[in-house]
Amino acid sequence: MSEETRVMTVRKLTRKEQRQVDAKTRLSSPAASAVAIVVAILWTTPTAGLLITSFRQQIDITKSGWWTAFATPDFTLDNYAEALDTHNLAMSFINSFVITIPAVIIPIILALLAAYAFAWIDFKGRNFLFAFVFALQVVPIQVTLVPLLTQYTQWGLQNTLWTLWLSHTIFGLPLAIYLLHNFMKEIPRSLIEAARVDGAGHVRVFFQVLLPLLVPAIASFAIFQFLWVWNDLLVALTFAASEDAPITRVINEMVGSFGSKWYLLSAGAFISMAVPVIVFLSLQRYFVRGLLAGGVKG
Amino acid sequence: MMWLLKPETIPEKFLVMFLAIALFALVMALVLAVVDRPRLPKWIPVTGYLGPAVILIVFGLLWPGILTIRNSFYDRLGQQFVGVDNYVIIFTDQGFLQVLLNTFWWVLLVPSVATALGLIYAVLVDRTRFEKLAKTLIFLPMAISMVGASIIWKFVYEYRDPGVRGTRPQVGLLNQIVVWMGGTPQQWLINPPMNTFMLIIVMIWIQAGFAMTVLSAAIKAIPDETIEAAKVDGATGLRLFWWVTVPSVRPAIIVVLTTIAMGTLKAFDVVKTMTGGNFGTSVIANEFYTQSFGRQGENIGNALAVLLFVIVLPIIIYNLRQMRISEGER
Incomplete structure (x- = not known):
């Protein structure tokens, strides 16, 4: 040229x-x-x-x-009113929020800490441990479900919301650590070192220097995890009690029980889709960014 | 304390939810307070930061994975070692062979068709005035649940018995189109082998948006000089697409293909919602669920999960290698 x-x-x-x-x-x-x-x-x-x-x-x-x-x-609008009254759909809509909110917040916090250690603390075995976490992204969650259910039952936690939060957190962690680590690595080392020279400990470096720069990365993962948990059927079918079932599972049950009652199914389906579509449209930018950064979940 | 485990009303549920988050935040704050002091040996902060995540991953992914692999060689109670009997059943039983064949069609067709469509569409709308809207429309199915997508398509495939005089109107779009063209309405989801392909269309509909988004970004990353040089050499239209665009985004195409293949293998939602795996439409992921939680008898669920893992593994390794290559090129 x-x-x-x-x-x-x-x-x-x-x-x-x-x-x-x-x-x-x-x-x-x-x-x-x-x-x-x-x-x-x-x-x-x-x-x-x-x-x-x-x-x-x-x-x-x-x-x-x-x-x-x-x-x-x-x-x-009658179909919507009636759908909300059927099969506890209104309650399951609430359940979806109750399940999703902690299942998004908790893995983000855990992953931020882990990614910080991987990116900015030099310790022996770091590369090995990071490869280990990264490699476990490949485990299909199907492989884990039966032993996890057995374990939860032994602890007397079966059919509680706690198992859903815990499971979604675990399944989201490898991707979260990987994505946040990649973004964190791109922050110039000089910024962190300048703060350390000023006497800041890890916690202050993290909150004052890194966190503000990581907002877009956190948003990318958050929207991923939100859509994944909200739209999940498998984990909900395996672990949730029927009174805690999220809306995807209830809609799936409605197909079985009123396969041809389209006035209920159509309204129910759109009630379940409204939230993810709104989240998606308003945060599409971050979603695409996460997708391009290798955000693919197992 | 029962309500902590089993909240019933809506306020109780939200209360427990906030408590869970607060409890978690408290534990993490304590950990940070302990490890963040000057002049501690390095392993203490490292353990504090990494410990919780690593413990959860070992507890929830690694350990159950090992258990499932072990259990796949045992009977349902996990006591009697049966060797590879469970796998032998999968590869000899007529029903399971059908499941494997269906899975093969899914993994072959969904990635290839979705990627091809996504690529063509990305090129067609690239740098046009309506690009953003056009992309959002195709991408939107990615945002909704596969359950929702299944209901949307179940309605498209809806069949109504036309009645003796054949005048009963169809309410499903596909059958109405068939009627307009002078054909006979079909039970798209019941008649094999057609029904499996009808389900595959739904998955293609969902995944094409993903392919389009990633490939569109790759196309935009092709240097202008490359395109200009090709044009100077007289390449236009289709030839430009085939000889310049496609080779330039090849790594991205492979990443997309493998990613969709993995997603397709692991997803059971479409089959579960539309046919429940009946009428010869089941795939491995759906059969895993049915065998593990739906019925008693042989211990096939674990073996199916392991089989899924074994099929996904080489695809993932290939995918990661390609990702590294394309990152190196960037």
Whole structure:
């Protein structure tokens, strides 16, 4: 690359120039845009169909498809009211929060401490221990469920919320430590050393220097863990008592008991999806960041 | 003290939740207070910071993993050593062979189709005006639970007996499309082998957004000079895509493929919600659940879990090596 072109690429382009460059470099043509739009419609239609259905009258849902709903619009919120009353769905919605909030906070704190030690304290066996934690990401949680359940039962903790918090914390830890360690490593060593010279101990270095810089990393993991725990079915089926069941499990049970009562299923499904979709849309930036940093969970 | 273990009302549940968090914070604060003093030998703070996490990981991942591997060679009560009998059943019984075959189709089709779709879509919307919205639409299925996704698609596949005169309207979109095109409505989720592929479509729908997001970032990281140079050489459109874009993002493609393959192997939610594993649609992850918690008899659940682990392992190792390579290139 010649000196001249390098200067050109470094110089900030004006908006007009940028648009010209964009128009030139992208593959697109009207045909490409059309394909993209078709795919987008294809991807959205199933969800839109169920969403429309959830607002239709019970009788209409059984008599005609949702695509006819706009010919004679007659929408209602009754399905949502009734779904909340069925199968304890309202309670399970609360349960989902009760299960998810500690299951997000606790692993973050544990992982922050562990990642700090891995990143900023030199000790013997550090690399080995880090590889060990990292390697345990690969264990599918299926492998752990039966022995864990046996252990919880021996302790007399079976069917309590405590087992759910503990299990989700454990399953989230390897990824949390790995992600936070990667972000922590990128913080310049000079910052930490300057604080240490000033006489700050580990705790002060951590809270005053590192924590403010780690907010985006924590947000990435938090949204991951939130979506994972909120959307989890397997752990909930294995460990939760039926009165503590989160909303995913109750919806799954509803499919079994009223497979064709779509006025209930559609509303119930959207009640369960509302929270993760809101969280996702408002924090999408951090989610993508975590994803690109290798946030893949076992 | 019973309510600490079994809170019943909503206020009780939230109270116990806050207590759990507070208790945890207190313990951690104590640990920090003890270890954070000047002039302590180094192993004390290290133990304080790492100890809780390592203990939990050993207790909840390593130890149960070892137990499950051991138990997979025993009978259901864990007392009688049976050698590889449990595995022999999986590889000889007609029902389990069907499960393995289904799993094979899932692992083959979901990663490849989702990645291909994600890549094409990422290229199509790259640097267009509606890029952000277009990507969010495809990505959204990642945010919702697989249970929710299953319900969305179960409704698409809904079948209504057309009746003697064949005039009863369909409410499921897919069957309505079939009717519009002059065909006969199908029971998509009941007739094998078609039903397995209908479930696979749902998983592709969920995973394509992930593929698109990662690949889109990789495409944006291709240096402008590479594209320019290719254009000077006369590459455009499809040739540019095939000879420049695809090779440039190859490491990312492999990471995406392997990641989706792992996720697909371990997920049981779609099968569990849509068919419950009936009608010949079960996969290893679902069969593990059924065998471990659903029925008595042979001790197949542990062996299925170990099998899952053994299949996932090489994929993960390959995935990690690729990740390291692509990080090195960055």
